[in-house]
Amino acid sequence: xxxxxxxxxxxxxxxxxxxxxxxxxxxxxxxxxxxxxxxxxxxxxxxxxxxxxxxxxxxxxxxxxxxxxxxxxxxxxxxxxxxxxxxxxxxxxxxxxxxxxxxxxxxxxxxxxxxxxxxxxxxxxxxxxxxxxxxxxxxxxxxxxxxxxxxxxxxxxxxxxxxxxxxxxxxxxxxxxxxxxxxxxxxxxxxxxxxxxxxxxxxxxxxxxxxxxxxxxxxxxxxxx
Numbered sequence: 001x002x003x004x005x006x007x008x009x010x011x012x013x014x015x016x017x018x019x020x021x022x023x024x025x026x027x028x029x030x031x032x033x034x035x036x037x038x039x040x041x042x043x044x045x046x047x048x049x050x051x052x053x054x055x056x057x058x059x060x061x062x063x064x065x066x067x068x069x070x071x072x073x074x075x076x077x078x079x080x081x082x083x084x085x086x087x088x089x090x091x092x093x094x095x096x097x098x099x100x101x102x103x104x105x106x107x108x109x110x111x112x113x114x115x116x117x118x119x120x121x122x123x124x125x126x127x128x129x130x131x132x133x134x135x136x137x138x139x140x141x142x143x144x145x146x147x148x149x150x151x152x153x154x155x156x157x158x159x160x161x162x163x164x165x166x167x168x169x170x171x172x173x174x175x176x177x178x179x180x181x182x183x184x185x186x187x188x189x190x191x192x193x194x195x196x197x198x199x200x201x202x203x204x205x206x207x208x209x210x211x212x213x214x215x216x217x218x219x220x221x222x223x224x225x
Contacts, residue, residue, distance in 0.1 A: 015105025051077035
């Protein structure tokens with residue numbers, strides 16, 4: 001999901017109204033904020049069930065029935081998020097939370113009816129998110145640091161950008177030296193693969209005549225344009 005985007009969809013079953021709200025959640029704490037906010041907004045509704053999938057490995061997951069019979073709301077919602085096929089063809093949706101707000105219509109739906117309603121509401125809001133272009137593709141980058149002679153920083157930056165390397169920051173106060181001359185620290189990022197790290201190492205070796213030492217750092221996820 002794009003940052004700040006919120007998509008809604010509704011289904012109705014025997015006069016019970018199910019409003020699904022889908023939003024981005026980059027952490028469990030962020031995921032917990034949406035149901036809390038919707039409880040305040042729709043305080044007259046009987047249930048505010050939710051599910052989320054968070055993290056680059058999709059390993060932080062939860063489904064909450066919020067008073068519905070166990071397994072009839074949170075589980076089917078989580079299943080729909082986990083199995084949703086994205087435009088790329090992969091079922092790799094992450095960092096999203098969905099809340100389904102239910103207004104009781106006076107007729108009991110039974111376990112099967114509830115599972116169907118909550119699943120359909122989640123599937124419907126996911127479909128709207130895809131059709132509306134609200135989903136974004138992300139890639140994992142590996143950050144690296146390297147010292148560059150201050151007099152050569154501009155040339156290095158241009159060369160690296162020309163080869164598809166992301167130059168995130170240049171720290172002129174790093175206080176290091178390279179080959180005996182004052183140096184700034186370039187903070188770079190490339191796709192988190194061995195091949196890309198090796199390619200970056202080769203580029204820097206060429207720029208520095210073998211003097212530069214690449215220091216690998218953390219991995220981060222970034223949205224693609």
